Amino acid sequence: QVQVVESGGGMAQPGDSLRLSCVASGRTFSTSAMGWFRRAPGKEREFVAAITWNSANRIYADSREGRFTISRDNAKNTMYLQMNRLKPEDTAVYYCHAVNSCSGYDCSPSADVWGQGTQVTVSS
Secondary structure, eight states: OOEEEEEOOEEEOTTOOEEEEEEEESTTGGGSOEEEEEEOTTSOEEEEEEEOTTSSOEEEOTTTBTTEEEEEEGGGTEEEEEEOSOOGGGOEEEEEEEEEEEETTEEEESSSOOOOOEEEEEOO
16 A cells, blocks of 8 residues: 655646655555546546556646646655646645556546645635
């Protein structure tokens, strides 16, 4: 089981950039597909981006490719989400999680147990 701690969120203005980090513990991180998910106020949690264990493949939710970049460093047990050209609708709590499966531009988490996440607020 991969346990995670997310960080890097904060306040941003539209057009700004933020980089989120996810530090994982557990021996399975380096062999696990990982992803970012988010929950906006009043909405269901949704998929943002995922990356395979070896970084060979990345999947982005349809509306976010081009602004967001997911990456990982297995030597550091860390995954990142670079978010550029932020929009107010990106305001949400962002979570990282191991990924179970993907279909099209959507991936599902491996379990319904979540860390605390990191808050991103985009406002002028």
